Amino acid sequence: MLSSTAKRVPPMPDPNDPPAIEMTGMNKWYGNFHVLKDINLTVLRGEKLVICGPSGSGKSTMIRCINRLEEHQQGQIVVDGVELTNDLNKIDVIRRDIGMVFQHFNLFPHLTILENLTLAPIWVRRMRREQAEQTAMYYLERVKIPDQAHKYPGQLSGGQQQRVAIARALCMSPKIMLFDEPTSALDPEMVKEVLDAMVALAEDGMTMLCVTHEMGFARQVADRIVFMDKSEIIEMNTPAEFFSHPRHQRSKLFLAQILN
């Protein structure tokens, strides 16, 4: 697989660069439910973050705030130097530069794989169709399914669909990639092919935020692990530190549960 055959050294994230994402004092409520409490998180360019924690802890909501699929009510989110406000133009600019992969793939079932991949480049980036198709084929080759280009999503396995979803996001040449439990809906034998595609992406130096419970992937790829519980960030550390010396009782409990 890509990860074992071509081990490239990703450029180290440089703390002196302006950060890719900066969240300060971010709060969000669903009605009376305080779903995100005082989130402070800075993600450097090229950094890979794995976000883990029990279900309902706010992990998905937090990354969905980054491209405004959810609205935050308090605090600041700055993506690539642009602050997320109600300004629709800014939201569009930010969304164009952030790719997202979802738990349930969310491919467009009425379009072929190729059409899924070229839709946004053509309509948002105003790319010519031939050029968009070339880009699409390039990324389909990178996720190793160029032969499926003219099929429909319903004809592909879950693992293949998720790799298409990754390729679809990459076709917009994003600066940041968000992964929302990309392997949770997959059969066990398909998890590896998706993780391999993600590892390859990490080796290219993409800024990545992954909500996942794949601790092997976290060990291999993450620069930092963010542990969330009950709407808060409890602990943030390198994988080595987090797995061997979790500082919080709740982190210990979570690790004990997930690693057994």
Next chain:
Amino acid sequence: MLSDAKTRSIIIQCAPVALAAAFAALLVSTTFANLRARGIPIGFDFLTMPSRIVISEAILTYKSRDPYYWAIVTGLANTVFISAVVIVFSSVLGLVVGVTRLSSNPLAAGTCRVWVEVARNSPPIVLLIFLYSLWWKVLPPVGEALNPLPGVYASMRGFVVPAVSMDVATAGLLVIALALALAAAGWAAARRGWMPPLAAPAILAVGVAGLWLADAKFSVDWPTFTGSNFKGGKELTPELSTILIGLTIYTTGFVAEIVRGGVLSVGRGQWDAGHSLGLPRGKILRVIIIPQMLRVIVPPLNSQYINVVKNSTLAIAVGYPDFLAVMNTIISKSSHSIEGVFIILGVYLALNLSLSSAANWYNRRIAIVER
């Protein structure tokens, strides 16, 4: 032998069929005997005889010297015309109203909600009679006709609009020119991925210029007021306008609800995926949500279209001669009631079955490909 499962099931199925057939034979023979005893003729010969009935307005040309079958065709044409216009307009309006009901703008969503609730909760005949009675209360007499657009007049006597007439060759040329221009634009859009904003006016300009160059023979007949009435133009009577507007308002309510259900049936994940790719809301709606919604809404929509055909019989309430009204007159005039009722049943059955098979064909065509 009676204990054999297969034999027994055949006997059980045959018995009711034989009974029903016997009952039908009894009905038919009694009817024929009774009709003959009273000297009432039966058969379809009357269709070719002159009808001498009056049809107050018609899409086709009809004179009272024409035979019965032409009167039937005229009534059918009126019904098909009403149904087609109402289906087209209520589909377009229903799409807009249904989508707007889901809008985050409370004023727009509320207005559409009022429309849907009024349309769905009032009997269509009440709506028609109400609209028809408005005609004389709201609109001015013909001498003071409202003139909202050049050449368009509205008064107690209905609408008058300019009539465009052209010969067949010109109409054909126009259609070909427009088709070519559209094809070129579509080709360009497929290549570039998007339609340049000036494409539509450009196509129209090309079409008009082409007609002018080809020295087209077409003329516009502008209505003029002569002191007592309008001369020229095309007239839309209050009766026809009422049935068209009333049924469109009514049906739009139902179509809007079907569309709303259709939009909601497409998962939120599709919106998320579209937004995350930076596609604007309207684009997501057009290329992602609506195509997927169609396969869900076509079957219930087809039921509404069938209802439109059936509701068109309410034209009788405002005195517009639709197919049923014409058939009623024919039956009372010719006294061929049994044949008439069979024609009525057969025609509505044929109309609605054609609608259904068209919908089924469309539904198969847009089905999502699964493994």
